[in-house]
Amino acid sequence: MNLFVADAHWGWWIILYFFLGGIAAGAYFTATLIDLFGNARYQELARVGYWIAFPLIVVCGMLLTVDLERPERFWHMLFKSEIVHQARAEGWPTAGGAWKTMAHAFLFKYWSPMSLGAWALMLFGACSVLSCLGSIWPEGRLSRWFRHSVFARFLQLIGCSVGLFIASYTGALLTATNQPLWSDSNWIASLFMASAASTGVAAIAVIAHSRHVDVEPGLRRADLWAVFLELLLFSVFLVSLGPLLKPLLFTLHGKIFVIGTAVLGILLPLFLLSPLGKVASGRAVTAALLSLLGGLVLRYGILTTPPEMLEHANTLRSRFAQEIESAKPFPDWPQLPAGFKFSPEDGRPRGGGPGADPGNRSADFVPRSKVYHEP
Amino acid sequence: MPEAVGFYTDTTVCIGCKACQVACHEWNDLPAQKGPGRRELPLLSGNSYDNTVSLSDVNWRHVKFIEQFSTDLNRSEAAWLMMSDVCKHCVNAPCLEVCPTGAILRTEFDTVYINEPACNGCRDCIAACPFGVIHMSTDPNKLVAQKCTFCYDRLQHNRPPACAQACPTQSIRFGPIRELKVAAKARVEQLKKQGVAKAQLYGADESVLGGLNAFYLLVDKPETYGLPSNPKVPSRSVPISSFWGLVTAAVTALGMLFAFRDRTRPSPRPGGTP
Numbered sequence: 140m141n142l143f144v145a146d147a148h149w150g151w152w153i154i155l156y157f158f159l160g161g162i163a164a165g166a167y168f169t170a171t172l173i174d175l176f177g178n179a180r181y182q183e184l185a186r187v188g189y190w191i192a193f194p195l196i197v198v199c200g201m202l203l204t205v206d207l208e209r210p211e212r213f214w215h216m217l218f219k220s221e222i223v224h225q226a227r228a229e230g231w232p233t234a235g236g237a238w239k240t241m242a243h244a245f246l247f248k249y250w251s252p253m254s255l256g257a258w259a260l261m262l263f264g265a266c267s268v269l270s271c272l273g274s275i276w277p278e279g280r281l282s283r284w285f286r287h288s289v290f291a292r293f294l295q296l297i298g299c300s301v302g303l304f305i306a307s308y309t310g311a312l313l314t315a316t317n318q319p320l321w322s323d324s325n326w327i328a329s330l331f332m333a334s335a336a337s338t339g340v341a342a343i344a345v346i347a348h349s350r351h352v353d354v355e356p357g358l359r360r361a362d363l364w365a366v367f368l369e370l371l372l373f374s375v376f377l378v379s380l381g382p383l384l385k386p387l388l389f390t391l392h393g394k395i396f397v398i399g400t401a402v403l404g405i406l407l408p409l410f411l412l413s414p415l416g417k418v419a420s421g422r423a424v425t426a427a428l429l430s431l432l433g434g435l436v437l438r439y440g441i442l443t444t445p446p447e448m449l450e451h452a453n454t455l456r457s458r459f460a461q462e463i464e465s466a467k468p469f470p471d472w473p474q475l476p477a478g479f480k481f482s483p484e485d486g487r488p489r490g491g492g493p494g495a496d497p498g499n500r501s502a503d504f505v506p507r508s509k510v511y512h513e514p
Numbered sequence: 515m516p517e518a519v520g521f522y523t524d525t526t527v528c529i530g531c532k533a534c535q536v537a538c539h540e541w542n543d544l545p546a547q548k549g550p551g552r553r554e555l556p557l558l559s560g561n562s563y564d565n566t567v568s569l570s571d572v573n574w575r576h577v578k579f580i581e582q583f584s585t586d587l588n589r590s591e592a593a594w595l596m597m598s599d600v601c602k603h604c605v606n607a608p609c610l611e612v613c614p615t616g617a618i619l620r621t622e623f624d625t626v627y628i629n630e631p632a633c634n635g636c637r638d639c640i641a642a643c644p645f646g647v648i649h650m651s652t653d654p655n656k657l658v659a660q661k662c663t664f665c666y667d668r669l670q671h672n673r674p675p676a677c678a679q680a681c682p683t684q685s686i687r688f689g690p691i692r693e694l695k696v697a698a699k700a701r702v703e704q705l706k707k708q709g710v711a712k713a714q715l716y717g718a719d720e721s722v723l724g725g726l727n728a729f730y731l732l733v734d735k736p737e738t739y740g741l742p743s744n745p746k747v748p749s750r751s752v753p754i755s756s757f758w759g760l761v762t763a764a765v766t767a768l769g770m771l772f773a774f775r776d777r778t779r780p781s782p783r784p785g786g787t788p
Contacts, residue, residue: 141742145568145646147637169770177774184774208635208650208657215615215634246616250749253638254614303767307759314755315748317608317644325751328759336766360773368766456737475753482749484611489691489725490518490624494606499616499632506627508667 140319140383140463142452147318149442152206157309157438158338160199161331162431165339167192167267168302169361171295174286183352185286186274187343192302193271196264203260216257218244219499246497250482252312256305263305266298306335318445320393323383323466326376327441333372334404337365338434341408341427348424359423363412366430370405379469382462386455390447396440404433518624519669520603520727521678521686522694522718524701525739526710528596528685530563530577535598537680538575541665545653547572571649574662575600575677580738597730597739598686600677601626601647601662602717606724608748609639609648609659617659624691624727625664633658644723644745664727691727698731705733716741723747 170188173181204213212220222244231237248254273285285291310328313321321327340362347354377384377397387393410416411426448455456463480486484495538544547570549556559565562579569576576599584591603625610618610626617632618639628639628648639659640648648661665675673679678688687694695718705713716736717726723745736743 141644141745143646143740143742144644145640145649147641148650149637149641168767172767172770173774176771178776180776181774206636208637209633212615212632212634215617215632216636219616220632221616221629246614248614248616250752251612251614251638252752253612253636257614299767303763307763311752311755311759312638313641314751315612316638316641317742317745317748318641321641322746322748322751325754326758328755329762332759332762332766336770340770357774357776361770364769364773365766368762368769372762473754473757475750479753481753482611482747484606485724485747485749487606487724489605489727490515491605493620495611496618496620497616500619500629504629506621506663506666506670507630 140323140386140448140466141317142319142449142456142463144317144319144449146446146449147316148446149206152202154435154438154442156199156202156206157331157442158435159195159202160309161306161335161434161438162338162342163192163195163199163267164263164302164304164306165335165337165365166195166342167263167270167339168299168306169336169339169343170270171299171302173357174295175292175299177357180353181357183277184343184347184354184358186277187346187350187352188339189267189270189274191339191342191346193264193267196260196267200260200264215246216254217246217261219246219497221499221501221504225501246499248482248495248497250484250495252308252315256308256312259301259304259308263298263301266294266301269294270298303332306339307332313441319448320380320383320387320441320445324376324379324469326372326379330369330372330376330437333365333369334434334437337362337369337404337408337430340365341430341434344423344427345431348427354423359412362408362423362426362430366405366408366412366426370409373400373405381466381469382459383466385462386448386459387444389455389458390444390451392440392443392447395436396444399436399440400433402433403429403436408433516623516669517690517692518727519664519689520624520691520694520729521600521675521688522698522729522731523598523600523686524698524731525595525597525685526701526705526713526731526733527683528577528598529683530579530596531682532566532577533680533682534677534686535566535573535575535577537676538662539572541668541676542574542663544572544574548652569599569601569647569649569661571651571653571660574660578740582734582738595734595739597732598677598681599645599740600728601664602645602723602729603662603664603727604723604725605720605727606747608642608644608723608745609661612638612642612748614638621664621666621669623664623666623669625666625669627663627666628659628661630656630658635659642748644742691725694729698729701731705731 166188170185173185204210226237226240229237307328310331408426408430411422416422487494564579578597580595582593583589607626674688678686717729
């Protein structure tokens with residue numbers, strides 16, 4: 140656990156993005172699975188799933204943009220800004236030669252979850268808008284094109300895969316840092332995946348219920364499965380922290396995170412969905428609403444705990460010195476092959492070339508300087 | 515290509531004069547740190563002679579004062595460690611690795627530089643940096659990630675970084691890494707001969723992020739100086755995280771698939787095509 144880092148200030152915009160992005164992805168891949176493999180009588184549920192995914196992913200895009208310190212530069216995630224500026228100066232798009240420069244502007248760092256996620260969101264947006272169009276009406280031309288044609292099947296397969304990716308990459312994004320808690324477990328991506336499934340199914344359940352759509356028994360079974368997986372993965376996540384669970388539970392947000400997620404998002408919905416929950420009326424909708432609330436608490440807790448840990452870093456270091464020292468990754472498997480490097484930066488020798496630098500600089504690039512380059 | 519250059523900071527000769535901080539502010543036109551709320555100046559920290567407290571968007575150098583006193587009444591044993599902290603310009607730089615905009619560059623001198631016009635303020639670099647070096651500018655005209663540039667503009671004109679030039683005790687030494695490492699190893703040997711058993715180098719070899727281009731000579735364990743002993747390259751966790759994420763995705767999808775394969779009441783699909 141590294142308590143010497145600075146706070147990244149990922150606050151409510153990101154918490155809401157993680158939460159709503161999870162719902163959008165979960166609802167979308169559930170809908171595609173119903174369309175691809177499910178019984179025809181659940182088609183109405185799939186429609187609801189597509190309705191949820193597209194508007195939410197638009198909101199997610201807005202949240203991510205607003206969170207940037209420079210929102211007008213959101214496109215810098217996708218293209219090398221300096222190369223684009225150079226191409227513009229060369230006369231792009233009218234000048235033919237400038238297209239050659241523009242061809243190098245594509246920016247994609249596969250080893251950086253944020254870079255990968257930016258492109259995945261674009262692709263997911265495209266899939267979800269078409270699927271949403273195809274599900275506005277249950278029949279008709281749009282429905283045939285975007286839900287029941289061969290193209291639609293292809294779209295659903297791509298969309299389902301990207302949806303599964305969107306559901307979990309945010310967890311890998313947190314792990315690929317040096318922040319306390321986030322970088323101490325390799326299971327956040329899996330946990331987010333399970334939570335996306337349970338919140339996605341829950342969102343479908345709430346809307347389907349309000350529209351009196353026939354959901355039994357498929358949706359309840361899906362919900363039960365998703366919540367069960369969340370229970371399993373939340374347990375594995377806590378175990379994976381090992382001795383670091385103590386400093387986590389020492390913080391207020393850590394307590395909210397662990398207890399809130401376990402009780403609201405997992406145990407209560409599981410109870411309501413099990414045969415024991417028959418005593419409660421409207422249990423499916425209550426379970427779904429609790430799942431959604433639990434999903435929000437999970438994102439809130441996981442994002443607000445490290446800043447609190449950093450605020451009390453000295454206390455944690457002195458109180459839990461032994462736990463911090465003895466923490467080991469769990470499980471230490473699968474082991475990566477010896478010499479395997481996922482990114483060009485890892486293992487780069489001193490003076491060994493650009494590494495992970497994608498070369499985002501124009502031909503006349505000069506560093507800023509108050510002395511040499513001021514007019 | 516010029517040779518890789520760096521800083522070798524010998525903390526044993528640092529006197530805490532903060533000339534490096536002043537020189538850095540001067541050269542880079544950095545404003546004074548503001549206080550909390552509307553205060554123009556920061557409050558006194560109450561922590562030794564350190565009122566800079568940490569590296570920040572306007573403090574790219576920070577002299578740490580670490581007071582070590584024994585707990586007996588007379589404080590019979592006392593040590594006062596000082597260390598001028600700065601961006602480490604890592605050989606395997608976490609910030610550069612994760613930056614999704616390509617705003618963080620590696621220069622021809624092997625240092626790490628933030629190109630401000632390209633940064634959009636996503637703050638992934640802040641989360642990735644294991645040393646808490648990078649901070650967002652609060653200047654409304656900037657609002658981008660800020661850190662030591664290793665005086666890239668000075669290097670391009672064959673001048674040493676401002677801090678190294680200002681350091682009166684040569685605690686901060688600038689030069690080709692190859693030469694600095696030789697000098698640092700000799701100094702460790704000398705200190706050990708003098709009885710400083712804990713003398714050690716931090717970041718001179720490849721063990722910390724492939725090596726640090728700003729490496730240190732310490733006389734206590736790295737944590738005492740606020741340096742993590744085992745920082746990680748962020749991408750290392752991506753394959754394993756993704757593997758378990760994929761397994762979970764497959765298991766989730768499989769369960770969903772069975773949940774909706776209900777054969778009790780089949781009905782024809784609307785739209786015709788199965």
